[in-house]
Amino acid sequence: MSERLLIAGGTVVDPARGVEAARDVLIEDGKIRDVAAGLSKKPALKGVETVDADGLWVIPGLVDMHVHLREPGREGDETIATGTAAAARGGVTTVLAMANTEPVTDNPSQLGFLRAKAAADAKINVLFAGAVTFGQKGERLSEFARLKAAGAAALSDDGRPVMHAGLFRRALECAKDLGLVVIDHCEDLTLSNGACVHEGPAALRKGLKGAPWAAETVQVMRDIALAELTGARVHLAHLSAAASVFAVRDAKRRGIQITAEACPHHFVLSDEMIPGYDADWKMNPPLRSHADRAALIEGLADGTIDAIATDHAPHGCGAKSQGMDLAPFGVIGLETSLAASLTELYHKKALTRRELVARACAAPAAILGLKNKGTLAPGADADVTLVDPDAAWTPAPPFASKSRNTPFAGRKLKGRVARTLFAGRTVHAL
Amino acid sequence: MTKDWGRKDLLGLEGLGAAEIEALLDEAASFQESPPKNVLAGRTVAFLFSEASTRTRSSFEEAALRLGAEPLSFSAAGSSLAKGETMLDTMKNLEAIGVTHFVVRHERSGVLEDLAPKVAASVVNAGDGWHEHPTQALLDLLTLRELWGGFKGKRVVILGDIRHSRVARSNLFALKKLGAKVTFCGPTPLVPDAFAAIGAQVEHDVEKALKGADAVNVLRLQLERMEQGFVTSLADYALSYQLTQARAALMKPDAPVLHPGPMNRGVEIASEVADGPRSLILKQVSNGVFVRMAVLAACDRGRTAHV
Numbered sequence: 001m002s003e004r005l006l007i008a009g010g011t012v013v014d015p016a017r018g019v020e021a022a023r024d025v026l027i028e029d030g031k032i033r034d035v036a037a038g039l040s041k042k043p044a045l046k047g048v049e050t051v052d053a054d055g056l057w058v059i060p061g062l063v064d065m066h067v068h069l070r071e072p073g074r075e076g077d078e079t080i081a082t083g084t085a086a087a088a089r090g091g092v093t094t095v096l097a098m099a100n101t102e103p104v105t106d107n108p109s110q111l112g113f114l115r116a117k118a119a120a121d122a123k124i125n126v127l128f129a130g131a132v133t134f135g136q137k138g139e140r141l142s143e144f145a146r147l148k149a150a151g152a153a154a155l156s157d158d159g160r161p162v163m164h165a166g167l168f169r170r171a172l173e174c175a176k177d178l179g180l181v182v183i184d185h186c187e188d189l190t191l192s193n194g195a196c197v198h199e200g201p202a203a204l205r206k207g208l209k210g211a212p213w214a215a216e217t218v219q220v221m222r223d224i225a226l227a228e229l230t231g232a233r234v235h236l237a238h239l240s241a242a243a244s245v246f247a248v249r250d251a252k253r254r255g256i257q258i259t260a261e262a263c264p265h266h267f268v269l270s271d272e273m274i275p276g277y278d279a280d281w282k283m284n285p286p287l288r289s290h291a292d293r294a295a296l297i298e299g300l301a302d303g304t305i306d307a308i309a310t311d312h313a314p315h316g317c318g319a320k321s322q323g324m325d326l327a328p329f330g331v332i333g334l335e336t337s338l339a340a341s342l343t344e345l346y347h348k349k350a351l352t353r354r355e356l357v358a359r360a361c362a363a364p365a366a367i368l369g370l371k372n373k374g375t376l377a378p379g380a381d382a383d384v385t386l387v388d389p390d391a392a393w394t395p396a397p398p399f400a401s402k403s404r405n406t407p408f409a410g411r412k413l414k415g416r417v418a419r420t421l422f423a424g425r426t427v428h429a430l
Numbered sequence: 431m432t433k434d435w436g437r438k439d440l441l442g443l444e445g446l447g448a449a450e451i452e453a454l455l456d457e458a459a460s461f462q463e464s465p466p467k468n469v470l471a472g473r474t475v476a477f478l479f480s481e482a483s484t485r486t487r488s489s490f491e492e493a494a495l496r497l498g499a500e501p502l503s504f505s506a507a508g509s510s511l512a513k514g515e516t517m518l519d520t521m522k523n524l525e526a527i528g529v530t531h532f533v534v535r536h537e538r539s540g541v542l543e544d545l546a547p548k549v550a551a552s553v554v555n556a557g558d559g560w561h562e563h564p565t566q567a568l569l570d571l572l573t574l575r576e577l578w579g580g581f582k583g584k585r586v587v588i589l590g591d592i593r594h595s596r597v598a599r600s601n602l603f604a605l606k607k608l609g610a611k612v613t614f615c616g617p618t619p620l621v622p623d624a625f626a627a628i629g630a631q632v633e634h635d636v637e638k639a640l641k642g643a644d645a646v647n648v649l650r651l652q653l654e655r656m657e658q659g660f661v662t663s664l665a666d667y668a669l670s671y672q673l674t675q676a677r678a679a680l681m682k683p684d685a686p687v688l689h690p691g692p693m694n695r696g697v698e699i700a701s702e703v704a705d706g707p708r709s710l711i712l713k714q715v716s717n718g719v720f721v722r723m724a725v726l727a728a729c730d731r732g733r734t735a736h737v
Contacts, residue, residue: 207561277540
């Protein structure tokens with residue numbers, strides 16, 4: 001006897017197939033079986049368990065290609081279990097966990113351990129990135145073929161840039177042969193030079209050390225040149241600067257294989273909004289100027305920036321209470337990503353509903369080569385998120401995440417995840 | 431006596447109103463004329479200095495003594511702080527011993543904004559990182575006010591390493607509130623143009639900056655700035671930015687020269703200017719004691735009003 005579920009009465013938004021209409025969705029054995037109008041009225045489906053989606057959007061589960069789950073090494077801040085619970089609450093059904101764990105995920109045995117751990121603990125689909133260099137030291141390339149064989153979904157030294165251009169070129173060439181995407185954290189460390197915030201008037205007023213926007217853009221431009229040189233696929237993590245958006249837009253016009261993501265905190269918040277020295281507003285790259293923020297939104301609107309990702313980076317209260325200069329970089333974001341995006345992008349009419357869902361679901365799935373994710377096409381995995389687009393709410397602890405370091409706490413948002421299904425089963429419901 | 435002061439702490443001048451700043455200056459001026467007696471009798475002032483200081487610390491200690499308070503000396507080296515105790519725990523313990531005032535110098539910007547609300551004692555900022563040094567700016571203002579009577583229409587040049595200077599920031603915030611204009615002058619790495627966005631005029635040509643100015647406040651050039659690449663060499667810096675007699679003469683006649691100390695004679699300031707007739711440098715130091723008396727007394731009133 002197959003397991004069936006009907007989602008009835010909602011508005012399906014599936015940009016991958018160009019669908020944006022009142023449709024019912026039939027799920028069978030964890031897969032999308034059918035998407036059509038009036039399924040709930042079919043006599044053959046009478047008695048099938050039904051989820052009422054009246055007034056809700058029915059969209060593919062979000063694919064967040066940039067999270068830190070802190071396992072192994074920092075289970076006090078987050079685990080695969082708590083991080084994926086946070087994802088479920090945010091409507092996210094696939095995450096890519098970065099390799100800057102302790103120890104670094106730079107070898108097949110650790111990848112094997114993590115995948116087994118995820119199979120046991122995760123509430124949603126967890127993919128893992130392998131490190132580009134051993135220990136993320138930027139000195140020697142890790143074993144890309146063995147990492148891929150062990151299940152690495154991408155390569156990244158995220159948390160740190162690969163500063164050595166010659167080494168990065170070889171990394172791109174090797175990754176290209178294996179069909180792996182390389183995700184780069186763009187930061188020229190000689191320019192950021194230990195700064196804790198964006199270099200601008202707010203930093204000058206507070207007497208804090210700032211990193212100029214050019215610290216990012218210098219390396220974005222280098223990566224574009226190396227992507228052009230090698231023909232490899234490069235994905236740029238967490239763009240924050242207007243000049244980086246302009247560089248990517250120009251590169252895409254020239255047909256270079258480059259993709260990019262932006263984080264909700266970067267396109268919703270800016271440096272002058274930081275209250276005092278509150279380290280829950282500290283991340284890398286830092287919150288930049290209003291003009292940078294506006295350029296990110298334009299980039300998301302015209303597709304220069306392909307994907308929305310959170311860079312979910314849990315840190316305990318102790319670490320974050322050390323003050324702006326000493327606290328570690330990073331904010332959590334899984335539970336607020338879609339709501340913050342709806343508030344800033346959809347309700348302010350910068351992106352259409354279809355564009356927003358494409359950036360959150362279909363585009364990251366395509367970048368990671370996931371054929372059965374990011375869409376509600378029949379046959380795809382039944383990862384489905386139900387969204388109440390107009391629900392007003394204010395994020396506040398307790399969170400599903402073990403950590404609470406987020407600048408969105410106490411901030412009014414419009415739009416909320418009502419239910420999340422992973423492989424046809426409900427993993428979160430309001 | 432200050433009427434409108436309700437704060438237990440003085441963390442910076444950015445958040446103060448013009449009337450509050452004027453009131454502190456008035457109180458300092460009144461102490462110059464008639465020294466108060468035992469205003470802080472029975473109070474204990476602890477000095478938490480995690481950075482070296484001669485002038486500021488001695489000045490605060492003298493101020494506390496003149497008001498009848500007990501100074502409690504504390505050195506970060508060899509203390510529980512060096513053993514990993516948090517600053518807040520250290521302060522709470524000292525408070526339990528009976529400390530009513532903390533005078534704190536710390537190498538990190540903004541550290542007191544988090545700590546001060548968590549203790550009942552008064553917290554006075556004696557310099558936090560690159561952020562603020564409010565009593566230094568207040569003594570600079572008192573020194574200038576004695577000369578001018580007021581600040582409307584005046585233009586003060588602050589010359590030197592503005593980027594790393596808490597003195598420059600506190601002076602900017604306070605001078606602007608009192609109606610003066612402030613010109614920041616120095617090489618671009620030390621005086622980024624973005625300072626214009628927080629209310630300063632930025633000028634990289636020292637002669638242009640000084641021409642017609644009403645006063646100049648010269649900042650110390652820390653020697654390590656050369657290794658860090660902010661200046662090409664001390665000699666280069668002196669060539670372009672040293673306050674020489676010829677450059678000082680570009681200001682209005684009798685426009686004064688200030689320096690918060692310690693001076694690098696022959697680097698940011700020529701000896702004949704430091705010791706010359708325009709120099710108010712030692713006057714600043716003596717005014718510092720009165721300013722700090724006023725601040726300690728005012729914060730004590732704010733503190734007891736809270737209790």
